[in-house]
Amino acid sequence: MHTSRLALFDALAARSAAHMLGAYSSSFSLATSLLGAQVRADIRALYALVRVADEIVDGVGAEAGIDVAACLDAYEAAAVSVLRERFSPDPVVHAFGLTARACGFEEAWVRAFFASMRADIEPDSMGEAELCRYVYGSAEVIGLMCVAIFLRGRSVPLQERAVMDDSARRLGAAFQKVNFLRDLGDDSARLGRRYYEVPLTENRKTEIVEEIRGDFTAASPGLALLPRRARGTVAAARNIYADLLEEIARTPAAELERRRVRVSGYRKAWLAVRGAVPAGNKR
Numbered sequence: 001m002h003t004s005r006l007a008l009f010d011a012l013a014a015r016s017a018a019h020m021l022g023a024y025s026s027s028f029s030l031a032t033s034l035l036g037a038q039v040r041a042d043i044r045a046l047y048a049l050v051r052v053a054d055e056i057v058d059g060v061g062a063e064a065g066i067d068v069a070a071c072l073d074a075y076e077a078a079a080v081s082v083l084r085e086r087f088s089p090d091p092v093v094h095a096f097g098l099t100a101r102a103c104g105f106e107e108a109w110v111r112a113f114f115a116s117m118r119a120d121i122e123p124d125s126m127g128e129a130e131l132c133r134y135v136y137g138s139a140e141v142i143g144l145m146c147v148a149i150f151l152r153g154r155s156v157p158l159q160e161r162a163v164m165d166d167s168a169r170r171l172g173a174a175f176q177k178v179n180f181l182r183d184l185g186d187d188s189a190r191l192g193r194r195y196y197e198v199p200l201t202e203n204r205k206t207e208i209v210e211e212i213r214g215d216f217t218a219a220s221p222g223l224a225l226l227p228r229r230a231r232g233t234v235a236a237a238r239n240i241y242a243d244l245l246e247e248i249a250r251t252p253a254a255e256l257e258r259r260r261v262r263v264s265g266y267r268k269a270w271l272a273v274r275g276a277v278p279a280g281n282k283r
Contacts, residue, residue: 013095017048139176143168167222174215
C-alpha cells in the first residue's frame with residue numbers, strides 16, 4: 001500500500017519529538033510511558049518544541065554565536081504558523097503543528113510561552129507581577145495545552161473543563177516554582193536569572209514552599225476529572241515533584257545555592273507507580 005511522502009514526514013517528525021523527550025527528561029519520559037500511544041505522541045510533540053525554545057535561551061544559542069533574540073522570534077513565528085499550516089521543514093515544529101491543530105491550541109497560549117522565554121534573554125530581578133506573568137507563560141499555558149491533549153476527541157461540560165484548566169494552571173505553576181528552587185544556584189550564577197531573591201533566607205524559602213504546597217492542593221479537583229490514563233500520568237508527575245519539594249524543604253536555603261536537589265531514579269519509578277495505581281477505572 002502506498003504511503004504518501006507527507007505521511008512519512010509526519011512519522012519522522014513524531015520520532016524526532018520522541019527522541020527529544022527521551023534525551024532531555026527522564027522524569028517526564030517515565031511519566032508519559034503510562035499514556036496511550038496518541039496522547040503520548042502529542043505530549044512528546046509539545047515537550048520537544050518547548051525544549052528547543054529553552055535551549056535557544058539557556059545557553060546553546062549564545063554558545064553558537066547567534067542572535068538569540070532573532071532566533072527565538074523566528075522560532076515563535078514558525079510555531080504560530082503551524083497552528084494553521086500543514087507543513088514545517090523543521091520536524092519538531094511540524095510535530096507540534098500536528099498536535100496543536102488536532103487539539104485546538106490557542107495562539108495566545110503560544111504567544112504567552114514565547115513572551116516568557118524572551119524574558120530570559122536579558123534577565124532581571126522580577127517583582128511579583130513580572131513573576132506571575134513569567135510563570136503563566138512558561139508553565140501554566142503548558143498545563144492548558146496538556147489538558148487540550150488529554151481531551152482530544154472528547155466532549156466535556158464547560159464547567160468541568162474550567163475546573164480542569166484551573167487545576168492545570170495551578171499544577172504547572174507548582175512545577176515551575178519547584179524548578180526555581182531546585183535550580184536556584186545555577187540560574188543565578190550561570191544564567192544571571194533571579195526568579196527568587198538570592199541569597200534566599202530560610203523564612204522566604206518556607207513561604208515559597210507553603211505557597212507551592214497550596215498550588216498542589218488546589219490542583220486536585222481538576223486532576224480527578226481527567227481521563228483515567230492521563231490522571232495516572234499527571235499524578236505520577238505530581239508525586240515526583242511533591243517529593244522533590246519536600247526534599248527542598250529539608251535542605252538549608254544556603255545549600256540550595258550550592259547544589260541541585262534531586263530525586264533518585266529508583267524513587268522516581270516508585271513514585272510514578274504510586275501515582276498510577278490509585279487512578280481507578282473512571283473514563
